[in-house]
Amino acid sequence: MAIVIIRQDGKSEEWKSAIQELAPDTNVYVHGDDFPKEEVSMALVWKHPENSLNQYPELKLVSSMGAGVDFILEDPGLPEQVAISRVVDPLLAEDMSEFVLALVLGHIKNLNTYHGDHRRRWWQPIAYTRIKDTSVGIMGLGQLGAKVALDLKGAGFQVSGWSRSSKDIPGITTYAGQEGLSDFLNDTNVLVCLLPLTPETEGMLDEKFFEKVEEGTYLINVARGGHLVENDLLMAIENGKISGASLDVFQQEPLGVNHPFWEHDNILITPHVASVSDMDSVASLLLENYRRLTDGDALRFEVSRSRGY
Ligand code: NDP
Ligand code: OXD
Secondary structure: OEEEEEEOOOOHHHHHHHHHHHOOOOOEEEOOOOOOHHHEEEEEEEOOOOOOHHHOOOOOEEEEOOOOOHHHHOOOOOOOOOEEEOOOOHHHHHHHHHHHHHHHHHHHOOHHHHHHHHHOOOOOOOOOOOHHHOEEEEEOOOHHHHHHHHHHHHHOOEEEEEEOOOOOOOOOEEEEHHHHHHHHHHOOOEEEEOOOOOOOOOOOEOHHHHHHOOOOEEEEEOOOHHHEOHHHHHHHHHOOOEEEEEEOOOOOOOOOOOOHHHHOOOEEEOOOOOOOOOHHHHHHHHHHHHHHHHHOOOOOOEOOOOOOO
8 A cells, every 4th residue: 555646846755755754654655756556545636647547556545635626527537436535624724714814805905906006106095995894705615615704704794605505604694506696696795716616616707697796896716717717707897897806716827927817907816825735734634544545444525526526
C-alpha cells in the first residue's frame, strides 16, 4: 500500500515532506518519479493531468487536496471503481469566511472604487452602506457556505442562503431548489457563490440568471470560474443589473493577460486565494483517510459521483 501525489504546480515534494513527517513509515511517492505503480492504493490530487490516474492498477481512493472535486470528475481517465473523497477542514471554512467578510466590507465601504480613485489622484467621497442594511445571499450552504453565512450573521449582516435541499440554520433565511431561487434573489444585495461545480451548476451565473437578480446586486464568486458566463457578467454590469463583482476564480486560470476583466473598474480580481488548503492540517486529514482505507474502515468526506459533489 502506498500514496501517490499528483499535482502540476511544483508543490508535490513539499506535500510529500509534510505527509512523511506525520507518517514516516508510509510510502509516499510523487507522480513522475520511478517507483512500483502497483503499490499505490491512494492518490492525492490537485488539478492532475488527465489520464494519470489510470496508470495505477491497484488504486482504490482518489482524494482531492482541496474542497472541490470537479477536476477529478471531469477526468476521462478516472477509473470507474475508485472512491473519491475531498478535504473538509474547519480551517478552510474559517479562511473562506474571513475572505468573504473582507470582500463584502470592501464592497459596502467602496474600497475598490477608492483604490481606482487613488491611482488617478481623485478625491471623491461616495455614500457608504451599513452592515445592518446589507443583505447577503449565499449560494451553497455546505461546509464553507454555512460557516460564511453564520459568521456574516454574527457580524450583523442580514443573511439568506440557497441550497439543493432545505436547511434549517439558526438566524439564516434559507431557500432550496429552483423553486426557491427567485425569492432568494429578491432577498439579496450581495450574492456570494459557494456552490460546487457540477453539470447542474455549470454556467448558472448567466444572462438569464442576472435578469432575475435585484437591480445593482454585487456578485462575489469564490467557488469556480465555470459557474460564471464571463461575457454575460460584463453585459449585466453594463446594464446595471450587477453593480460590480469580486472574482477569485475564472474559466481559465491564470486569467489571460488580455482578459477584459483586468481593465474593468467594477471588477476586483484575486488569484484563486480565497481559502487555500493548509498543508499541516490537511496532511493529517488525508492520512486519516489513508489509514481508514488500509484498515478497511469507512472513509470520511466521500463524494457522490452521481451528485457531482
Ligand atoms: P459542499 O459540498 O460542502 O457544499 C455544497 C453546497 O452547494 C451544498 O449546500 C449543496 O446543497 C449546494 N448545492 C450543490 N448543488 C446545488 C444545486 N444544483 N442547487 C443548489 N444548491 C446546490 O462544498 P463546500 O462548501 O466544501 O465547497 C464549495 C465549493 O467552494 C467547492 O466545491 C470549491 O469549488 C469552492 N472552493 C473555492 C476555494 C477558493 O479558494 N476559491 C477554496 C475552497 C473551495 P445541499 O446542502 O442541499 O447538498
Ligand atoms: C478548493 C480550492 O477547492 O482551493 O479547495 O479551490
